[in-house]
C-alpha cells in the first residue's frame with residue numbers, strides 16, 4: 001500500500017492537529033505592522049490556528065487551504081474567516097487584492113518559485129509577506145526524552161521540506177522576486193499541554209500521520225505508554241520572516 005504523501009498527511013489528522021498544535025503568538029502578527037482595515041490572506045491555513053489571530057486584528061481574512069478535512073475544522077472554529085479551497089501555487093484571489101499574505105508553518109510545503117509569483121500577483125505594492133515557523137526549543141517539562149528516542153528509531157530517512165528552511169537554502173528562492181527589506185524576528189512562548197493533547201501533537205506530525213493506519217496506531221500506543229504525566233510544559237519559538245512587496 002502507498003503511503004499518503006507528507007504534504008497531504010495533515011488531512012488524516014485534522015482534529016488531532018487542532019488539539020495538539022500550539023497557537024500563534026499575537027505579538028508575531030502585530031510585528032508585521034499592517035493596519036486594522038487590511039485585507040489579509042492566510043495561505044495553507046490548515047485548521048485556522050493563525051486565521052483566528054488574524055480575524056481578531058484585520059477587517060477581512062481569506063483563508064486558503066487545499067485539504068477538505070482541514071478546511072472543515074477551520075470553518076467550524078473560525079467562522080469569521082472566508083475559507084477557500086486553493087493552494088499557494090494557484091491562489092483563488094484577484095491581482096493586487098491583499099494587503100498582507102501570511103503563511104504559518106506552511107511555506108516549506110509550497111513550490112516556492114510558483115508560490116512567490118502567485119503571492120506577488122495578489123499582493124498590492126507595499127504589501128507584506130509574513131512567513132512564520134514555530135519550533136520546540138529547550139526541554140519539555142516533565143522530560144519526554146523516551147518519546148524522542150522511540151520516534152528517532154522509527155523515523156525513516158526521508159527528505160522533509162523543513163530541512164531547506166533550517167539550512168537557510170530556501171531564502172535563495174527569493175532572489176529575483178519583488179520582495180525585499182527582509183526582517184527576521186523571534187517570539188518565544190510556552191504551551192501548557194495535557195497528556196491527550198501531547199499525543200494528538202505527535203499524531204499530527206506529518207511523517208507519523210502519513211503512516212499506514214496499523215503502523216501509526218501501534219506507534220502512538222507506544223508513545224502514549226511513555227507519557228506518564230497528565231500535564232506538560234513545552235517551550236516554543238516562532239521565527240517570523242517579513243518582506244515588503246516592491
Ligand SMILES: C[S@@+](CC[C@H](N)C(=O)[O-])C[C@H]1O[C@@H](n2cnc3c(N)ncnc32)[C@H](O)[C@@H]1O
Nearest residue numbers: 044045046049050067087088104105106109110
Ligand atoms: C503544518 S500545517 C499549518 C497549518 C496552519 N497554517 C497553522 O498555522 O497551523 C501545513 C498546511 O499547509 C497546507 N499545504 C500543503 N501544501 C500546500 C500548498 N501547496 N499550498 C497551500 N497549502 C498547502 C497543508 O494542507 C496544511 O494544512
